[in-house]
Amino acid sequence: MHIPDGFLSLQTAAAAAAVSAVTVGVCVRRLRRTLQPRQVPLLGLTATFVFVAQMLNFPVAGGTSGHLLGATLVAVLLGPAAAVLVITTVLVVQCLVFADGGLLALGANVLNMAVIGGLAGGGLHLLVRRFGSGLRGTVTAAAFASWCSVVLAATACAIQLALSGAAPARLVLPAMAGVHAVIGLGEAVITALVLVSIGTTRPELVGGVETPTSRRPALAPRGLLVVLALVALAVPFGSSLPDGLQWVVGQLGLEHRAVVTAGAPLADYLVPGLDSSLLATALAGLAGAGLMLGVSCLLGRLLVPGKRARAEG
Amino acid sequence: MRAGVAAVNAVEVRDLAFAYSDGTPALRGVSFAVAEGECVGIVGPNGAGKSTLLLHLNGVLPEAPDGSGAVHVFGAPITKENLYEVRRTVGLLFQDPDDQLLCPTVGEDVAFGPRQLGLGGPELGARVAAALARVGLAGFEARSAHHLSRGEKRRVCLAGLLACESRVLVLDEPTSELDPRGRRELKSLLASIPATKLIATHDLEMVVELCSRVVVLDRGQVVAAGETVALLGDEALMLAHGLERPHVLRHRHPHD
Amino acid sequence: MRHGFLDRHSRLQSPIHALPAWSKALATLAVVVSMAVASPSWWPVLVVAAVLLAAVTWQSRIPAGFLLRRLLLVEPVVVIVATLALWQPGGRTLFAMLVARSTLSLAALILFVNTTRFSEVLDLLRRCRVPSLLLTVLALMYRCVFVLVDEAERLQRARVSRSFSPSAARSWRWVAFQAGQLFVRSSERAERIYAAMCARGWRP
Numbered sequence: 105m106h107i108p109d110g111f112l113s114l115q116t117a118a119a120a121a122a123v124s125a126v127t128v129g130v131c132v133r134r135l136r137r138t139l140q141p142r143q144v145p146l147l148g149l150t151a152t153f154v155f156v157a158q159m160l161n162f163p164v165a166g167g168t169s170g171h172l173l174g175a176t177l178v179a180v181l182l183g184p185a186a187a188v189l190v191i192t193t194v195l196v197v198q199c200l201v202f203a204d205g206g207l208l209a210l211g212a213n214v215l216n217m218a219v220i221g222g223l224a225g226g227g228l229h230l231l232v233r234r235f236g237s238g239l240r241g242t243v244t245a246a247a248f249a250s251w252c253s254v255v256l257a258a259t260a261c262a263i264q265l266a267l268s269g270a271a272p273a274r275l276v277l278p279a280m281a282g283v284h285a286v287i288g289l290g291e292a293v294i295t296a297l298v299l300v301s302i303g304t305t306r307p308e309l310v311g312g313v314e315t316p317t318s319r320r321p322a323l324a325p326r327g328l329l330v331v332l333a334l335v336a337l338a339v340p341f342g343s344s345l346p347d348g349l350q351w352v353v354g355q356l357g358l359e360h361r362a363v364v365t366a367g368a369p370l371a372d373y374l375v376p377g378l379d380s381s382l383l384a385t386a387l388a389g390l391a392g393a394g395l396m397l398g399v400s401c402l403l404g405r406l407l408v409p410g411k412r413a414r415a416e417g
Numbered sequence: 418m419r420a421g422v423a424a425v426n427a428v429e430v431r432d433l434a435f436a437y438s439d440g441t442p443a444l445r446g447v448s449f450a451v452a453e454g455e456c457v458g459i460v461g462p463n464g465a466g467k468s469t470l471l472l473h474l475n476g477v478l479p480e481a482p483d484g485s486g487a488v489h490v491f492g493a494p495i496t497k498e499n500l501y502e503v504r505r506t507v508g509l510l511f512q513d514p515d516d517q518l519l520c521p522t523v524g525e526d527v528a529f530g531p532r533q534l535g536l537g538g539p540e541l542g543a544r545v546a547a548a549l550a551r552v553g554l555a556g557f558e559a560r561s562a563h564h565l566s567r568g569e570k571r572r573v574c575l576a577g578l579l580a581c582e583s584r585v586l587v588l589d590e591p592t593s594e595l596d597p598r599g600r601r602e603l604k605s606l607l608a609s610i611p612a613t614k615l616i617a618t619h620d621l622e623m624v625v626e627l628c629s630r631v632v633v634l635d636r637g638q639v640v641a642a643g644e645t646v647a648l649l650g651d652e653a654l655m656l657a658h659g660l661e662r663p664h665v666l667r668h669r670h671p672h673d
Numbered sequence: 674m675r676h677g678f679l680d681r682h683s684r685l686q687s688p689i690h691a692l693p694a695w696s697k698a699l700a701t702l703a704v705v706v707s708m709a710v711a712s713p714s715w716w717p718v719l720v721v722a723a724v725l726l727a728a729v730t731w732q733s734r735i736p737a738g739f740l741l742r743r744l745l746l747v748e749p750v751v752v753i754v755a756t757l758a759l760w761q762p763g764g765r766t767l768f769a770m771l772v773a774r775s776t777l778s779l780a781a782l783i784l785f786v787n788t789t790r791f792s793e794v795l796d797l798l799r800r801c802r803v804p805s806l807l808l809t810v811l812a813l814m815y816r817c818v819f820v821l822v823d824e825a826e827r828l829q830r831a832r833v834s835r836s837f838s839p840s841a842a843r844s845w846r847w848v849a850f851q852a853g854q855l856f857v858r859s860s861e862r863a864e865r866i867y868a869a870m871c872a873r874g875w876r877p
Contacts, residue, residue: 108751109782110775114709132804144806145863145870148813149821153859155814156821157852163843172852181856193810200794201815203743203783208705270771271757279757294849301853304521305563309860477830501837509834515858516831519850533837577835 105173105261105284106198106213109206113268120264121211127219128192131185139186147186150178151193158194162294170290173257175217176225176250177295180242181302181310184226191218212264216257225253232397236404239303242310243296244404250295251288251396255389258284278385285392292400300407425492427453427585427613428507433473433487435466443469445637451615453491453584456607458628458645459617462659465634467589467617468512474587474615475507476500490585505534508583512590514570515563523549523565523573524558530581548580549573552606568599575606585613592620621649621663633658682735682787689733689784694793695800697785704781708774713766719773726780733788743783744776751775791815813866820862825855 112120139147154174161169174194179187192214198204205213229249233241262280266273303310428451435444443466451457459467472478473488476495486494495503511517520526527545536544549555552572562573571591578586591607592600604623607614618624624631624645631648633641635658641648648654650666683690689697704722711718730740755771758764799808828851836842 108747108754108775109705109778110708110751110771110773111754112709114706117709128807129804132806136806142864142867144809145813145866146860148810149817149859149863149866150856151810151814152817152821153856155818156825156855160825160848160852162845162848189807189810193807193814196811197791197814197818199782201786201791203779203786206705206778207701207782207785208709208778265754265757270767271754272761275760276757293845294852297846297849298853298856301850302856305561305853306857306860309857472830475834477834501839504834505837511827511831511834513827515854516827517835519832519835519847530835530837533841 105217105257106195106205107209107216107261107264109208111268111270112206112209112212112264113270114208116264116268117208117212120215124192124211124214124219127223128188128214131188134185135189147182147190148193150182150186151190151197154178154190154194155197157298162290164290170287170294172294172298173217173221173250173254173291174295175221175257176229176246176253176291177298179222179226179249180229180246180295180299184223184230187222187226188218191222212261216260216264220260221253221257224256225249228252232400238408239300239307239310240404240408242303243299243408244400246299247292247296247400247403248397251285251292251400252393254284254288254291255281255392258287281385281389285389288396289399292396293403296400296403296407303408424452426450426489427455427491428474428615429489429492430470430473431487431489433470435469435473435479443637444473447634447637447639449632449639449642451585451613453613454611455630456614456616456628458624458631459615459634460619460621460624460631460649460660461634464636465659466637467634470634471509471587471589471615471617474585475509476503477509505581506583507585507587508578508581510571510574510578510586510588510591512593514567514574517574517577518562518570521562522558523554523560523562526562526573527558527577527580530577534581544580545576548576551579551610552576553602566599568595568603571595571599571603572606579610583612585615586610587615587617589617590619591616592618592623621660622665625649625663625665633660635659682739683790685734685788687732687734687788689729689788692788694789694797697789698797701781701785705778708778711770711774713770719777722777722781726777726784729784730780733784735784735787739787740780740783744779747779748776751779817859817862821855821859824858825851828854 154172154177157172157174160172162171163169175187175191178190182190195205195210195213195218199207199210199213226249229242229245232245232248235241236244258280259277262271262273262276265271265276265280299310430450431448433444433447434442436442447466447470449457459470461467469478474490476482476488482495482497482500486496488495490503490506493499518526519529524545527548528541531541531544545558546555549557552575554569554572554576557569557573562570565573575591588607592603595603600620600623604626607616608627614627616624616628628645630643631645632639633648633654640658641654646666649660649663652662655662704726707718707722730737751772755768755775758767758771761767795808795812798811799805832847832851833842836844836847841847
């Protein structure tokens with residue numbers, strides 16, 4: 105999902121970069137407060153681990169293979185703030201050492217994969233985990249959260265492409281969301297399997313690196329994240345999107361630019377009848393999320409044997 | 418020269434060449450043969466290509482099987498078709514046991530191979546128990562694989578190979594990082610296994626004890642092959658290739 | 674392996690390599706930004722950029738074949754995303770523009786990355802007031818990348834060695850297990866690195 109250069113308009117790229125910079129800054133400040141010095145190398149090595157793990161091939165029929173994104177996995181292992189930092193590190197190295205992902209687009213990539221991926225994944229995981237317990241609860245919650253994080257990141261990416269006039273929103277949003285709903289399934293399964301592998305050999309590694317300074321302050325930011333995540337999940341699929349984008353377009357003065365680059369792709373939003381297709385996508389998205397929750401529970405049951413089975417086996 | 422019907426060699430390597438992806442040659446035309454039941458030592462300095470050679474013997478390398486027919490196992494060249502069959506026949510023990518332990522418990526890990534061969538139920542359990550008993554870890558089935566000592570881990574990996582009843586065992590530095598007792602136990606264990614054995618190692622004392630023949634590898638080529646005592650006792654040859662005469666041969670009486 | 678690991682080009686000697694990192698970074702940014710605002714009427718700018726990049730490639734002694742291969746690696750993604758533009762009025766021009774802009778930006782970035790050592794990049798980031806925690810994590814990550822790649826390769830080979838059938842070789846469970854083991858080892862290595870850093874006087 106690395107956006108290459110040349111697709112995002114300057115305004116979109118700059119806006120995304122600004123949001124990322126602020127969020128990463130907040131996470132760094134939080135970590136400086138809560139992280140023990142002995143865990144700094146762990147952050148570095150986890151970044152390396154994510155980089156290497158992203159290269160592992162999970163074969164799918166016909167010679168293609170799936171790959172891990174890893175933001176939610178890291179959020180489950182080290183906490184959401186650490187996940188943001190770790191994935192940002194991976195993206196920066198990929199861009200500045202291997203030219204993977206655009207330079208101007210780095211801000212957007214960080215926003216999509218590190219910030220949204222890490223915070224939404226981490227936040228949703230913490231929310232859903234309350235309803236389960238033990239390794240099975242963690243694995244179930246992680247599977248669901250990682251699917252959502254992939255879909256949300258893809259949606260954000262699609263919005264950025266649409267706002268830049270690089271692709272028509274009515275196509276790119278459903279396309280990206282739809283394709284990544286499937287890819288997200290792979291991410292969920294892989295995240296679950298990896299967590300089971302770590303959880304059975306070294307259970308103490310699944311937790312978080314932040315020393316809890318006190319219970320209450322921690323809940324508020326998490327709650328906010330969860331709310332934001334849910335809103336973000338509903339918004340792109342919501343039929344009010346055309347109006348929302350139109351407002352944004354007007355504010356950013358992109359209308360003129362859209363004319364300059366090619367015609368007016370965003371003018372399509374004013375065409376009636378479009379709402380129905382976006383509404384359909386919205387409903388599909390929410391239904392998908394519900395289905396995914398069920399699939400995650402099934403995964404949890406399959407991969408983590410219950411106490412009785414373990415005692416017998 | 419053998420009289421009567423010529424026996425097929427367990428492993429035969431003919432002019433094997435291999436270069437890393439960046440072009441550096443690792444093996445430059447290696448050739449040797451190992452008869453069934455023999456124990457052959459592969460010695461040489463670091464960087465000679467020993468590990469790379471071993472990875473070719475069960476088809477892990479080259480990564481895309483090129484059908485060049487450089488390695489033959491019991492008379493058949495390793496091809497894409499018989500790759501999995503070869504891996505059943507030739508068991509490779511890696512230098513780092515942690516690389517090889519795949520399952521959380523010892524029992525599951527030893528069962529990994531036989532399960533793929535179709536065994537199940539009580540037969541599988543019996544095979545696992547027998548293999549663990551052979552390596553001196555009877556009753557370890559439920560133990561966590563990751564909390565064992567290095568020597569114990571290595572023995573678990575060996576049990577995994579024995580449970581598959583591999584006809585050929587290829588071992589990469591089996592005594593490295595073991596304490597003296599671990600080393601002694603592993604040596605006597607290896608001596609008791611009747612399968613064909615190829616052992617790549619720096620432990621020249623063990624080579625003298627266990628291997629009837631030795632292949633000396635340096636810079637990707639076979640520089641000498643023959644009787645262990647004769648080759649390892651040749652001080653000039655040993656020093657020329659980054660090795661040295663093992664102590665057990667230094668103090669041999671000329672009339673031995 | 675998706676990545677061209679061979680950082681070796683950044684250690685070549687050439688007039689471009691000798692330039693200070695900030696100048697190369699600014700130049701790359703200039704190219705990328707101009708590509709981002711380029712419209713179809715800007716095509717002379719694209720041509721000039723292409724010529725400049727070719728000149729820099731030649732001066733930097735980076736093999737043209739390497740550059741072309743890296744470009745080709747990303748082209749499929751670029752083309753697929755650009756294809757979405759075709760469903761718009763004026764789509765064909767937009768498609769061509771997107772591909773051109775993207776390719777030239779990528780070429781500039783590849784040149785930058787292959788003529789600048791990562792240590793110089795880190796230094797540049799430090800001067801841009803990037804938080805020190807992020808810088809430390811970046812440095813550690815880079816240092817350990819090649820080590821972990823080797824470990825991953827060994828784990829892979831050991832697993833392949835014990836796979837007696839195609840389904841075992843393709844099993845997601847074992848690949849995921851490999852990944853899990855890699856993480857466990859990473860965390861153990863992190864402990865050792867922490868001890869080593871402290872022993873050498875590191876203060877967080």
